Amino acid sequence: MSFLGLSFAYLRDRALNTVLNIALLALAVATLVILLLFARQLETRFDRDAQGIDLVVGAKGSPLQLILSSIYQADVPTGNIPLASIEILRQNPSVAKVIPLAQGDNFRGYRILGTEHAYPAHYGAALAEGQLWAKTAEVVIGADVAKGLGMKLGQRFIGSHGLSADEAAQGHDQAPFIVAGILKPSSSVVDRLILTSIESVWDVHGIDHDESGENHHAEDHDMAPEVTALLVSYSSPLAAVQLPGFINRQTNLQAAVPAVEITRLLQLVGLGLDAVRALAVLLMLTAGLSIFVALYTALRQREGDMAMLRVIGASRGSIFGQMIFEGVALAAAGAVLGVAVGHGVVALAASNFRQLAELGLNAAHFESGEVWIVVGALAIGAFSALLPALRVFRADIADTLTNSR
C-alpha cells in the first residue's frame, strides 16, 4: 500500500463525488476538443482545398455558393456557363491555369466530377492503381470513394442524377462508368470525388437530357456543351485587380474570390465558435472549482488521518504529493474521458451529417492543440489540490491530533 494507492482508495471511498467531478471535467474537455477539431479541420480543409485557386468563375448567383460547390463540393452549383468562357480566360495573359469542372451526378453520394487531368495534378493526388481516364466513361476514384464503397479497378457502375445519394434521383442506366484508376489519399477534396472527363459527363447528359429537368435552364435544350465552373490561377498579381471586374461584366458569368468568401464564412462561423469556446472554458473552470471544493472538504474530514500518518512517520512531502496526485488523477481521468467523448461525438456527427463528412471532418485525426487542453485540465486538477494540500505544511500535528475526531 503506497501513497498513490491511498489516493485511489480515497477517490474510491467517495465514488459518487469522484464520478461527478470526472464527468464535469470530461464534459468541458470534450466541448473544447470538439470545437478544436471542428475549427481546425474546417480551416485546414478550407485552406488546403482552395490553395492555388485565385478565382472561381461560374454562373451568376451567390458567390459563397459558387465557392462551396466548385471548390469544396459541398453545395449545389449556381448553374452552367458556356464552354466558350474557358477560351476567353485562357487567352488572357494574366491567367496561368484554367481548370473546367462539370458537375451534376453522383454515385452513392460521391460526386462525379467532369474535369481535366490538371485537376488531380493541382491537388497533388497521385495514382495508387491503374491510370488516369483516357476514353469517355473511364473514371478515376478518390481514396475515400474506393475505401467507402469497396470499389476495384475495372468495376462498372451507373451514376445517378443529382449531387447526393438521398435525392430521389433517376439513374443514367444506359451509360455506365468504368473505374480506370484509384488515387492515393491526398487529404483534399479529391479523396471523395469520382473524376472523369468533361466529355463523359456530357455523354451521360447529352443523350437523355430532356428527362433531367433540375438545375438546368431553358437554353440548355439546344444541348450546347457547357461546364459548371472554372478554377482559375493567376500568373501575375495584377490579374486580381482587373480579372474579377472583367468577368463580372460578362452577362451570365460571375467571379468569386475563394479567400474573400471563406474569410467571410469563417467570420460568421467564428463568432459562434468563440461564444461556445468561452462557455467551454467557463465549464472547465467550474469543474476545477468543483474538484477544489471536493478535495478541500475531503481534506478537512481527514485532517486526523493526515496527522496520524505524519506521526507514524510520513513526511510532509509525501502527504502533500498524495493530495496533489489525487487532484491530478481526477483531472487525468476527466481529460482522457473528455478527449474520447470529443472524438466520439465528432465521429457520430460525421457519420450522421453528410455535410460534415463532405467538409472532411475526421474523428480519427488528433490535433496538437488537444495536448494543451489535456495539460490545462491536469493543471486545473493540480491547482485545485494545491490549496488544500498546502494546509499540510501549516498544520500543527499535535494540535490536530488533540482537536480532531
Next chain:
Amino acid sequence: MAIGDWHQNSGNHALVLGPSGSGKTTLINAITGLITPTQGRVLIDGEDMTALAAPARDSLRRRTIALVFQTLRLIPALSVRQNLALAQTIARGRHDDAAIEALIARVGLSHRIDARPRTLSQGEGQRAAIARALITEPRLVVADEPTSALDDANAMTMIDLLFETAAATGATLLVATHDTRISSRFATVLNLQAPS
C-alpha cells in the same frame, strides 16, 4: 508541566497516570517529538529527540515509536490489511504481506482482514489499531487513553492484548491514562498532578 529525570528500560512497561489537564498528552507529544520541551532532553534509544531538526525527528519517530490513539484513527478508506500495509510502507519503505497476516491473526482479526474500519466493532477496531502500531516493529509503543472509553471487562482485554502483542514483538509500552482501573497492571507508574 515539569517532571524530573525518568528512565524507562526496554521491556519495562510503564503507566503515566493523571487527571485531565495534568499534562499527559503534553508529555507524550514531547516524547514523540511533536513538541519541544522548554527545558531538558528526551532520549529515545540513545538519540536526542529534542536536539534534532524536524525531518530527523520524523525519521527517529518512524524508526522507533508507534502510537495507539484513543480514537483509533484507522483510515476509513482502507481495509484493515491496507491500513497495516500503509503503516509498514511508511515506516519500512515496503510491506510484507506474510507479517501483516500473521500479526492480524495474532490479534484475532483474520476473519475481518479485508473489512473497512467503519464496519468493525469497537473491540475489533482496537485490535486493528494495536496491530497497526506493532506492524512497524517499534521499540516503544505509546498508547494515549487506550481504555478510558471502555467498560471494565473490555478495558482489561485491551490491556491484555497490548501486553501480549508487545511481548510478542519485543516492544515496550508507555500508556498514558486517567483510568485508575489499570494502574495495578503496571510495575512502573508515573503520577502526574492536576494543576492547582
